[in-house]
Amino acid sequence: xxxxxxxxxxxxxxxxxxxxxxxxxxxxxxxxxxxxxxxxxxxxxxxxxxxxxxxxxxxxxxxxxxxxxxxxxxxxxxxxxxxxxxxxxxxxxxxxxxxxxxxxxxxxxxxxxxxxxxxxxxxxxxxxxxxxxxxxxxxxxxxxxxxxxxxxxxxxxxxxxxxxxxxxxxxxxxxxxxxxxxxxxxxxxxxxxxxxxxxxxxxxxxxxxxxxxxxxxxxxxxxxxxxxxxxxxxxxxxxxxxxxxxxxxxxxxxxxxxxxxxxxxxxxxxxxxxxxxxxxxxxxxxxxxxxxxxxxxxxxxxxxxxxxxxxxxxxxxxxxxxxxxxxxxxxxxx
Amino acid sequence: xxxxxxxxxxxxxxxxxxxxxxxxxxxxxxxxxxxxxxxxxxxxxxxxxxxxxxxxxxxxxxxxxxxxxxxxxxxxxxxxxxxxxxxxxxxxxxxxxxxxxxxxxxxxxxxxxxxxxxxxxxxxxxxxxxxxxxxxxxxxxxxxxxxxxxxxxxxxxxxxxxxxxxxxxxxxxxxxxxxxxxxxxxxxxxxxxxxxxxxxxxxxxxxxxxxxxxxxxxxxxxxxxxxxxxxxxxxxxxxxxxxxxxxxxxxxxxxxxxxxxxxxxxxxxxxxxxxxxxxxxxxxxxxxxxxxxxxxxxxxxxxxxxxxxxxxxxxxxxxxxxxxxxxxxxxxxxxxxxxxxxxxxxxxxxxxxxxxxxxxxxxxxxxxxxxxxxxxxxxxxxxxxxxxxxxxxxxxxxxxxxxxxxxxxxxxxxxxxxxxxxxxx
Numbered sequence: 001x002x003x004x005x006x007x008x009x010x011x012x013x014x015x016x017x018x019x020x021x022x023x024x025x026x027x028x029x030x031x032x033x034x035x036x037x038x039x040x041x042x043x044x045x046x047x048x049x050x051x052x053x054x055x056x057x058x059x060x061x062x063x064x065x066x067x068x069x070x071x072x073x074x075x076x077x078x079x080x081x082x083x084x085x086x087x088x089x090x091x092x093x094x095x096x097x098x099x100x101x102x103x104x105x106x107x108x109x110x111x112x113x114x115x116x117x118x119x120x121x122x123x124x125x126x127x128x129x130x131x132x133x134x135x136x137x138x139x140x141x142x143x144x145x146x147x148x149x150x151x152x153x154x155x156x157x158x159x160x161x162x163x164x165x166x167x168x169x170x171x172x173x174x175x176x177x178x179x180x181x182x183x184x185x186x187x188x189x190x191x192x193x194x195x196x197x198x199x200x201x202x203x204x205x206x207x208x209x210x211x212x213x214x215x216x217x218x219x220x221x222x223x224x225x226x227x228x229x230x231x232x233x234x235x236x237x238x239x240x241x242x243x244x245x246x247x248x249x250x251x252x253x254x255x256x257x258x259x260x261x262x263x264x265x266x267x268x269x270x271x272x273x274x275x276x277x278x279x280x281x282x283x284x285x286x287x288x289x290x291x292x293x294x295x296x297x298x299x300x301x302x303x304x305x306x307x308x309x310x311x312x313x314x315x316x317x318x319x320x321x322x323x324x325x326x327x328x329x330x331x332x333x334x
Numbered sequence: 335x336x337x338x339x340x341x342x343x344x345x346x347x348x349x350x351x352x353x354x355x356x357x358x359x360x361x362x363x364x365x366x367x368x369x370x371x372x373x374x375x376x377x378x379x380x381x382x383x384x385x386x387x388x389x390x391x392x393x394x395x396x397x398x399x400x401x402x403x404x405x406x407x408x409x410x411x412x413x414x415x416x417x418x419x420x421x422x423x424x425x426x427x428x429x430x431x432x433x434x435x436x437x438x439x440x441x442x443x444x445x446x447x448x449x450x451x452x453x454x455x456x457x458x459x460x461x462x463x464x465x466x467x468x469x470x471x472x473x474x475x476x477x478x479x480x481x482x483x484x485x486x487x488x489x490x491x492x493x494x495x496x497x498x499x500x501x502x503x504x505x506x507x508x509x510x511x512x513x514x515x516x517x518x519x520x521x522x523x524x525x526x527x528x529x530x531x532x533x534x535x536x537x538x539x540x541x542x543x544x545x546x547x548x549x550x551x552x553x554x555x556x557x558x559x560x561x562x563x564x565x566x567x568x569x570x571x572x573x574x575x576x577x578x579x580x581x582x583x584x585x586x587x588x589x590x591x592x593x594x595x596x597x598x599x600x601x602x603x604x605x606x607x608x609x610x611x612x613x614x615x616x617x618x619x620x621x622x623x624x625x626x627x628x629x630x631x632x633x634x635x636x637x638x639x640x641x642x643x644x645x646x647x648x649x650x651x652x653x654x655x656x657x658x659x660x661x662x663x664x665x666x667x668x669x670x671x672x673x674x675x676x677x678x679x680x681x682x683x684x685x686x687x688x689x690x691x692x693x694x695x696x697x698x699x700x701x702x703x704x705x706x707x708x709x710x711x712x713x714x715x716x717x718x719x720x721x722x723x724x725x726x727x728x729x730x731x732x733x734x735x736x737x738x739x740x741x742x743x744x745x746x747x748x749x750x751x752x753x754x755x756x757x758x759x
Binding site for chain 1: 527528529531532533534535536537538540604605649650651652653654
């Protein structure tokens with residue numbers, strides 16, 4: 001897998017999963033994202049790094065946030081963006097996916113941003129795409145959502161600086177979550193001291209400890225002394241497969257409230273990949289409270305996606321981030 | 335046609351034979367092993383000096399894709415592949431299109447196999463109509479049309495229907511072939527539920543999907559007394575349950591597909607759909623448990639579970655691909671490798687591919703006894719070779735064993751006294 005993502009010089013080629021990348025590349029992504037954050041504050045929010053490039057948002061699953069921030073990121077890099085939304089049910093056959101790919105290749109596209117319901121689909125597309133094409137995974141099944149994980153890492157780093165002293169708790173539907181998998185991998189590569197997952201056993205994957213996490217079924221125990229709490233979105237359909245009795249009981253046991261938060265570290269930050277189900281994953285007081293960094297996550301998403309796109313296109317190599325002419329490389333938290 | 339196979343190392347586990355002998359064949363039958371019958375004059379002499387001679391192999395599960403799925407393979411193409419691999423009899427599971435739930439389909443398959451003339455096909459009838467698990471098939475008629483037993487491939491959800499199917503099959507002296515899987519626990523899973531499914535986010539199939547089904551069906555057998563055969567086990571725990579049932583005297587047997595004795599979930603890590611199989615590749619201790627089951631005789635037969643595919647069937651993200659391996663041509667090589675790896679002796683290995691499956695099916699082949707049908711496999715057991723996809727005879731080249739090195743290659747295959755395969759020197 002790692003061979004597919006990284007070229008012979010160790011530089012990012014595709015961004016498919018966190019797994020297989022080393023700490024240096026993850027740190028480069030974060031540093032590059034920091035260097036772009038200045039652009040947002042400029043009057044003209046554009047750099048010409050990807051001018052003349054065609055980037056395709058190829059979404060086989062619906063998405064608002066991810067697709068929009070990818071689009072914004074591409075536009076800030078001056079690329080031309082094509083949004084293609086394909087109803088997944090129309091393309092359950094593999095040939096169709098490959099045919100779609102071939103057709104887009106014929107339109108001389110340079111990069112695919114792919115979201116698809118099948119785990120491994122981004123790898124599949126990267127394996128079969130022509131060599132000049134770059135693929136960025138915007139979420140594949142339950143497998144991976146690496147740009148989401150990196151924007152979360154950027155958010156954590158801006159608030160907490162050093163991963164090696166952190167206790168991070170991820171709460172909710174770990175089983176079905178590509179976000180959780182990517183976060184766990186990124187946190188562990190970046191040297192986080194303790195990673196916990198909190199959920200009833202019906203929402204924990206088999207042998208979850210093999211991911212290098214501690215598993216808790218009790219929320220208060222799971223978030224005790226935590227520095228970062230990441231709440232995951234709960235899909236309503238989980239009630240149907242007898243994974244949970246009701247959203248009411250879920251909120252009683254796993255919903256984040258000010259009262260339960262008192263177990264956590266007093267500097268704790270609360271994160272959520274969105275969209276939030278208020279009153280299910282957390283109550284509004286927490287979501288809109290001072291510890292919530294949910295909206296910062298969204299803005300950080302643009303910087304991280306700009307970083308990943310420009311690095312994968314080879315428009316930025318990591319040496320440039322220390323170049324004095326490069327965009328502001330050492331900008332700290334905003 | 336009279337043939338003599340001279341000077342080969344004859345391994346015939348049914349007779350505990352393992353020595354240099356000549357084999358004499360007349361009119362499709364073995365007439366003598368050892369001394370020439372009076373007045374025997376061979377039309378053809380095969381020199382097997384330095385080679386191993388064993389009964390033709392019997393594969394308990396191979397799909398030749400005909401009728402209905404000829405874009406994947408045909409009886410002609412797969413018969414040639416089987417013959418080249420020393421296989422003289424295959425059992426064809428009922429999931430053809432149309433399904434083998436009428437005598438006409440069963441007969442058609444045997445007729446086509448006869449025309450192809452390189453391998454015998456024994457169809458397995460559908461236990462329930464259209465394999466839907468709702469109504470019984472016409473089992474007696476299917477038996478009369480040549481079906482060797484009844485199987486259902488898909489899980490039968492309703493335990494009461496399974497009970498009646500077993501009762502009805504036993505009324506007509508039929509063995510029931512079961513791929514143990516609990517419908518509900520299988521759900522939409524496509525890989526073993528464990529560390530790899532968790533890492534890759536692929537929907538998992540828990541071990542309990544197999545053991546729950548084995549437990550249910552063993553409980554039914556205990557009450558009904560029907561002969562059942564569990565096909566293609568994948569978990570160590572199921573092997574233990576079957577060992578206990580056999581110890582208690584239940585009429586139960588089991589097989590495993592050769593790839594399950596070599597591959598594990600760890601082989602999935604690069605998402606290569608060539609490893610997408612059903613039942614799924616499980617973990618190392620399951621693989622070891624299956625090997626132990628074979629060594630101890632709990633699992634009596636090794637099959638190929640051959641499923642040739644056209645390339646497009648594997649060109650999609652992992653779970654969207656069709657499961658299965660093109661496996662005829664690796665059945666014997668992998669089994670011989672188990673001998674190299676000291677899982678069992680050569681004679682035991684041959685037994686798993688010949689007399690044991692013959693006994694499970696209740697057919698009189700799988701041996702070189704005088705009077706038996708002359709199905710024979712001759713192999714150069716020292717020959718080292720490498721599997722190359724493009725050299726495979728099967729129409730499907732979906733094998734995870736491409737570039738594997740094997741020791742032992744088939745040089746001749748005889749089906750009912752006719753040479754149906756001969757390796758070019």
